[in-house]
Amino acid sequence: xxxxxxxxxxxxxxxxxxxxxxxxxxxxxxxxxxxxxxxxxxxxxxxxxxxxxxxxxxxxxxxxxxxxxxxxxxxxxxxxxxxxxxxxxxxxxxxxxxxxxxxxxxxxxxxxxxxxxxxxxxxxxxxxxxxxxxxxxxxxxxxxxxxxxxxxxxxxxxxxxxxxxxxxxxxxxxxxxxxxxxxxxxxxxxxxxxxxxxxxxxxxxxxxxxxxxxxxxxxxxxxxxxxxxxxxxxxxxxxxxxxxxxxxxxxxxxxxxxxxxxxxxxxxxxxxxxxxxxxxxxxxxxxxxxxxxxxxxxxxxxxxxxxxxxxxxxxxxxxxxxxxxxxxxxxxxxxxxxxxxxxxxxxxxxxxxxxxxxxxxxxxxxxxxxxxxxxxxxxxxxxxxxxxxxxxxxxxxxxxxxxxxxxxxxxxxxxxxxxxxxxxxxxxxxxx
Amino acid sequence: xxxxxxxxxxxxxxxxxxxxxxxxxxxxxxxxxxxxxxxxxxxxxxxxxxxxxxxxxxxxxxxxxxxxxxxxxxxxxxxxxxxxxxxxxxxxxxxxxxxxxxxxxxxxxxxxxxxxxxxxxxxxxxxxxxxxxxxxxxxxxxxxxxxxxxxxxxxxxxxxxxxxxxxxxxxxxxxxxxxxxxxxxxxxxxxxxxxxxxxxxxxxxxxxxxxxx
Numbered sequence: 001x002x003x004x005x006x007x008x009x010x011x012x013x014x015x016x017x018x019x020x021x022x023x024x025x026x027x028x029x030x031x032x033x034x035x036x037x038x039x040x041x042x043x044x045x046x047x048x049x050x051x052x053x054x055x056x057x058x059x060x061x062x063x064x065x066x067x068x069x070x071x072x073x074x075x076x077x078x079x080x081x082x083x084x085x086x087x088x089x090x091x092x093x094x095x096x097x098x099x100x101x102x103x104x105x106x107x108x109x110x111x112x113x114x115x116x117x118x119x120x121x122x123x124x125x126x127x128x129x130x131x132x133x134x135x136x137x138x139x140x141x142x143x144x145x146x147x148x149x150x151x152x153x154x155x156x157x158x159x160x161x162x163x164x165x166x167x168x169x170x171x172x173x174x175x176x177x178x179x180x181x182x183x184x185x186x187x188x189x190x191x192x193x194x195x196x197x198x199x200x201x202x203x204x205x206x207x208x209x210x211x212x213x214x215x216x217x218x219x220x221x222x223x224x225x226x227x228x229x230x231x232x233x234x235x236x237x238x239x240x241x242x243x244x245x246x247x248x249x250x251x252x253x254x255x256x257x258x259x260x261x262x263x264x265x266x267x268x269x270x271x272x273x274x275x276x277x278x279x280x281x282x283x284x285x286x287x288x289x290x291x292x293x294x295x296x297x298x299x300x301x302x303x304x305x306x307x308x309x310x311x312x313x314x315x316x317x318x319x320x321x322x323x324x325x326x327x328x329x330x331x332x333x334x335x336x337x338x339x340x341x342x343x344x345x346x347x348x349x350x351x352x353x354x355x356x357x358x359x360x361x362x363x364x365x366x367x368x369x370x371x372x373x374x375x376x377x378x379x380x381x382x383x384x385x386x387x388x389x390x391x392x393x394x395x396x397x398x399x400x401x402x403x404x405x406x407x408x409x410x411x412x413x414x415x416x417x418x419x420x421x422x423x424x425x426x427x428x429x430x431x432x
Numbered sequence: 433x434x435x436x437x438x439x440x441x442x443x444x445x446x447x448x449x450x451x452x453x454x455x456x457x458x459x460x461x462x463x464x465x466x467x468x469x470x471x472x473x474x475x476x477x478x479x480x481x482x483x484x485x486x487x488x489x490x491x492x493x494x495x496x497x498x499x500x501x502x503x504x505x506x507x508x509x510x511x512x513x514x515x516x517x518x519x520x521x522x523x524x525x526x527x528x529x530x531x532x533x534x535x536x537x538x539x540x541x542x543x544x545x546x547x548x549x550x551x552x553x554x555x556x557x558x559x560x561x562x563x564x565x566x567x568x569x570x571x572x573x574x575x576x577x578x579x580x581x582x583x584x585x586x587x588x589x590x591x592x593x594x595x596x597x598x599x600x601x602x603x604x605x606x607x608x609x610x611x612x613x614x615x616x617x618x619x620x621x622x623x624x625x626x627x628x629x630x631x632x633x634x635x636x637x638x639x640x641x642x643x644x645x
Contacts, residue, residue, distance in 0.1 A: 008641040125538060127603060127607065192559065
């Protein structure tokens with residue numbers, strides 16, 4: 001058996017063939033391309049004879065926000081940042097650049113951090129094929145790890161700048177096709193040329209998490225806009241608002257049921273009258289009746305046989321002992337007929353009104369009816385019930401409670417709209 | 433064939449075939465490639481200088497796949513225009529040979545498929561094409577023209593001095609992996625699955641200064 005030395009593998013250094021500067025290889029012999037930190041020459045390190053592949057001019061250089069050599073833990077594994085590359089896509093004549101950092105662990109291999117406008121993703125290679133799913137609208141979709149991804153955009157990504165080390169042969173200026181699919185907070189990407197298709201999956205991480213993991217000084221760049229797989233803050237809020245709404249709606253329903261069951265609905269007055277048009281004062285008072293129990297409401301119902309007529313009922317509910325009075329005026333009208341559109345009717349023959357918070361006691365009702373002049377007599381019935389359940393209050397309370405849910409739902413919609421405005425499926429774009 | 437020791441036919445240094453299934457080994461001292469038959473052992477070639485090993489694995493590393501233990505007995509190194517990769521020869525505790533491919537620290541375990549099959553020719557394949565193998569749909573993910581670059585340790589067959597041949601990698605939606613090796617006629621099929629390094633519970637791997645496993 002081959003004798004195996006147990007001396008640890010050490011970081012080797014080579015001399016840049018262009019400037020003679022020292023270039024350390026922290027990716028050990030996984031590094032196929034390294035960039036000289038002194039003169040920005042891109043070096044082919046896959047052979048003992050190091051060759052210069054490309055030299056960056058000053059204006060091509062970009063600044064890495066994370067210093068190479070930083071180390072930190074992601075998903076429980078320690079990685080070192082060994083490479084930095086900037087790639088760009090061109091959309092409608094505008095170049096968009098984003099950064100990618102190569103993370104290395106000599107056992108677990110390579111991972112990546114990407115950054116665009118302060119939005120970060122931790123990315124790992126995927127070595128199974130996502131399952132093609134039926135299109136969602138116009139968007140192709142893919143499923144991986146029980147996540148359904150929707151296609152976001154296709155682009156031709158060009159390498160514009162590199163620094164540090166890479167486990168592949170870097171070709172500055174070369175393009176690959178990239179398809180991004182989103183399922184926040186995850187992103188699925190396919191990179192392909194004729195010979196290879198590589199899938200990778202990523203998870204959105206905040207700049208703060210990146211800064212903490214790598215123990216970087218200062219603060220991360222502010223995130224601008226909404227990124228393709230940035231998790232929306234709203235679904236959680238909608239969920240808690242909905243929970244709150246359902247809790248209160250449940251309480252409301254219980255209250256409603258309680259009052260529906262316990263309301264006395266006691267009829268304390270029920271009188272029929274006929275109104276004949278006279279010139280004199282038609283007002284009268286009813287006999288005294290008693291309102292029992294605690295202070296609660298009183299429902300006053302007027303049922304008529306109005307027939308293409310109107311009536312006005314001036315009511316006063318008067319406490320026989322204290323003289324305290326509650327006045328309500330009710331106008332009722334009912335008209336119907338037939339015209340070129342067919343049958344029509346308007347208004348109602350009946351009316352009901354609630355007088356709230358009436359204390360118990362002895363009461364009578366003063367009625368002052370007034371009707372259409374010169375029409376047939378009107379028969380009507382007045383009914384007073386004590387302590388009736390009022391359902392409209394519950395409806396109003398319910399609507400007020402659901403308001404936050406609606407507002408947050410709208411914000412969710414706005415957030416998703418803003419996200420997709422950056423995609424190939426933006427509304428108002430040419431493929432709409 | 434049994435475990436067997438003897439002098440290297442080239443340099444006379446002691447030479448040992450540790451595993452009964454091994455057919456080929458490399459002399460530690462003179463780097464001669466030695467093949468054994470029922471009758472004798474022969475030198476068939478020499479190993480040129482190997483590229484530096486970028487892998488944490490080495491011959492003698494031990495691991496576990498499923499509930500079977502294995503030891504790393506040999507490797508074949510391939511080179512292509514984007515770098516190189518290792519095919520580590522694994523010998524399991526039940527004598528079965530398997531392979532661990534290690535390409536930029538992405539690991540796949542596979543086994544030689546011994547069934548008679550009609551495999552498509554390399555020329556007719558393209559990335560994205562789907563091939564049915566054992567009722568599974570394998571997608572072509574990589575087509576690589578690779579050169580044999582070197583061997584190390586013991587191998588279950590003679591493998592040396594090969595010309596540039598195409599390799600086709602295939603994957604399924606469930607993480608199954610297959611590779612078609614066109615170095616033989618008919619082509620060889622290996623099937624297996626993608627694995628994570630930590631899942632193989634390695635011992636006796638290489639150490640890297642400043643890193644813990």
